[in-house]
Amino acid sequence: MAEQAVNVARVPLPRRRRGGRYLMPALFLAPATVLIVCFFLVPVVTTLGLSLTDISTMTFRQPRWAGIENYRVLLRDPFLGKIMANTARYVALTLLFNVGVGLLLALLSTAVRERYGGQVRALWLLPRILPPVVYVFIWQGLTREAPFGLVSDVLGVSRNWITASPWTVIILANGLVGASFGMLIFTSAIRAIPHELFYAAAVDGATTLQTVRRVVLPLLAWPILFVSAYQTLSLLTSFEYILLLTDGGPGFYTTTVWALHAYKLALQNYFGNVQFGLGAAMAAVLVVIGILVSLVYLRVFNFRALVGEPRIEVN
């Protein structure tokens, strides 16, 4: 904390040289600063800079200034509307799933004996820590045609479900990973509720459902808002599972979201000549949104309190 640091500075150290007071922090911060400058700050500027040039495979060595040409091209793209709609759909539905299922898991797993609740929560961590490629491969296997795919078996309809209903698979695959985030945050929020409230509700004869609605949910409003805000931003820029599951298809742009389109324009040699500058322009939009929204979060959520204290109790 700040107070502590000030005290530290006031401690009379035996060997204190002139200027040494700032030399030490500089040395300790140097490696982190170099990495953050190289891979956060410079990339932000580079993204914006590249988006204003005509850089592509052909002009990679000598890109020319193009002003806002890339952004004009972007606005003229007839598929831009489709991509924006896809992005909105992806973010909204996945978020709904994440928060809803996360909430449900937190409520249920704290309503049963802790021994079992803890184990179920741990199980839900598995999709999160499993390598994404393995995770997606499992989805591919489960959604195959009959007689191989379990989903086809259970539903009694033989389809390759990734091509038959790509959106459902994308949202479920993302959701099973994302729900654990809300689950853990809501669980610790529920645990932090003073026990007296539950006893009072029980004495007043409230049913379990009433307790959840009138006591627990109102107290969870803030964590729910936090999880929604946080995941909206990460979903907006995430495309890993979509890339692996459908690669934006099947067909033309069916499941292509903004971040995936930017990535493919800039880095995947789709039409022979990658349009690096155009991809950078799309990424620049995300970067600017990312910076603005992070700044707002910092103010609104008093991040210090929310992600601040690392809640790691290691025994």
Place this chain on the structure above:
Amino acid sequence: MPLLPPRWRLLLVVLLAASLPIVAGMAWLFLSGTFDRVHGLLPAGPPALDNWRFLWQPVGGRPPVSVAIVNSLVFAVLVAAVELLVASMAAYAIARMSFPGRRLYLGLILVLHAFPAVSLLIAIFYILRLLRLFDTLTGVILVKAALELPLGIWLMKGFFDHLSWEMEMAALVDGMSRWGVFWKVALPLVRPGLLALGTFALLSAWGEFILPYTLIISSQRTLMSSYLQTFLTEGYADFGMVAAVGIVYAAPVIAIFLVGQRYLLNIYGGGVKG
């Protein structure tokens, strides 16, 4: 909730039913790797050693799997090492020293922690080319470690904040250097934090896909994630063999999961990105 609802056993059944897809997925992976053919979750053929042939012979123009495994191990270990060292040094400075711009630095770390770093990928590709670190393990290791630094610094700062200052003070008064105090007194005391961040960094680097997929092209430097991914895009995939590759790739993760579930819950319950 401190009061068990009257029908909590029923709720447990609901909870378990909701968790079935995860169990089914894991079961499918192991069955598919073991048997010749699997229908749903039922083996439809004999156990197939042939699924594991990728272990002793390269498959379809790919490098031997050992290359990918070794690269992934090196990658994960070095990412974790760089992250632990760099993050704890910076966190120590922020927690224990006073310097101009300290609040600003802390604010920057917080904003970057919320900022979705993957949106910088296109620029990072460009910068690695300029630095001549494109298509090198060094480059991807630095990028991966850097992108997780805000989280690491924030986490470690919390651990240093909770240490009482007396020990370090005593060491300083006895004439130990600031570096000596950090290395010999403070770091050993935050071992739980190092273990937590280290576990998180190892798991996250081991599974990392999009960075090496984008920033490495030589097959000699391929990681397990890219190695496995090449099978997924094939029109005709031998699911049995690919499942076996997946088992090998996921084995360390599953081992950590089985040994330290409670511990992982604590780590991911903290401020870790989701």
